[in-house]
Amino acid sequence: VSAGRLKIGVFDSGFGGLTVLRALLPLLPEAEFLYLGDTARLPYGSKSRATIVRYALSSTRFLLDQGADFLVIACNTATALALEEIRGATTVPVLGVIETGANEAASWSKTREILVIGTDATIASHAYAAACRERGLRALEKACPLLVPLVEEGWVDHPVTVEVIRIYLTELLEQAQEAELDPDTLVLGCTHYPLLRPIMEAAVAPAIRVIDSAQATASQAAQLLAGHRGLTGDRNTSGRCRFFATDSVSKFRRLGARFLGGAINEVELVDLGG
Numbered sequence: 111v112s113a114g115r116l117k118i119g120v121f122d123s124g125f126g127g128l129t130v131l132r133a134l135l136p137l138l139p140e141a142e143f144l145y146l147g148d149t150a151r152l153p154y155g156s157k158s159r160a161t162i163v164r165y166a167l168s169s170t171r172f173l174l175d176q177g178a179d180f181l182v183i184a185c186n187t188a189t190a191l192a193l194e195e196i197r198g199a200t201t202v203p204v205l206g207v208i209e210t211g212a213n214e215a216a217s218w219s220k221t222r223e224i225l226v227i228g229t230d231a232t233i234a235s236h237a238y239a240a241a242c243r244e245r246g247l248r249a250l251e252k253a254c255p256l257l258v259p260l261v262e263e264g265w266v267d268h269p270v271t272v273e274v275i276r277i278y279l280t281e282l283l284e285q286a287q288e289a290e291l292d293p294d295t296l297v298l299g300c301t302h303y304p305l306l307r308p309i310m311e312a313a314v315a316p317a318i319r320v321i322d323s324a325q326a327t328a329s330q331a332a333q334l335l336a337g338h339r340g341l342t343g344d345r346n347t348s349g350r351c352r353f354f355a356t357d358s359v360s361k362f363r364r365l366g367a368r369f370l371g372g373a374i375n376e377v378e379l380v381d382l383g384g
């Protein structure tokens with residue numbers, strides 16, 4: 111790790127990982143952040159493993175070239191399909207959102223049976239189920255592919271979105287019943303779902319607790335980095351984030367502000383190829 115302020119590289123397929131950055135900022139007030147959204151190639155959630163690995167490797171290489179000392183893979187799909195390859199390509203520590211989501215579920219669940227929702231690719235990989243199994247949990251997983259476009263449309267409290275969520279979660283709860291599971295936790299295994307958290311909570315309350323992998327990742331990153339020498343700089347919060355996108359910077363600023371919960375002033379365009 112280089113001298114000076116710690117530089118944390120945060121990678122996502124697009125804007126959604128800004129929910130992770132938003133959770134990281136208050137917990138690591140002395141770090142610098144480099145955020146890359148691979149907006150030219152999103153969505154990752156509907157693509158094959160080989161393509162996701164290729165995109166994730168070129169994206170993380172870019173962040174390493176910018177001097178990142180620590181990588182947070184904020185995208186659930188990239189974590190599910192490419193975490194090992196990313197770790198194999200660097201010596202800096204790499205934290206993915208799935209292990210942190212599974213850790214959080216393991217610390218909360220009493221019944222040891224949980225539900226996970228995410229993109230098609232994340233769910234088809236069964237990465238959450240495997241991470242849960244390692245922690246003594248049984249996970250029932252479901253892909254909810256309509257939710258990412260609904261969030262990107264800004265329909266975070268639209269009646270259509272409420273109904274889509276009701277349908278997905280009803281199906282999931284019926285499957286849990288058929289499998290004779292007694293889940294007490296729902297893991298939001300996609301960067302976009304934290305924006306839908308109030309609707310999810312209303313749909314499953316009070317029996318099931320909702321865990322947001324963005325929040326879990328931020329708190330575990332802060333624990334890992336506590337006391338780090340590169341975190342002793344000034345506490346000035348302005349100008350400590352640089353944003354990079356592989357497609358329209360104006361779209362990134364506009365959509366990204368919703369995920370970050372604040373204005374994004376400057377975005378740098380980068381070309382990572384096709």
Ligand code: DGL
Binds near residue numbers: 301
């Ligand atoms: N970032 C992705 C995830 O968390 C969702 C968007 C996409 O499919 O690229 O799975």
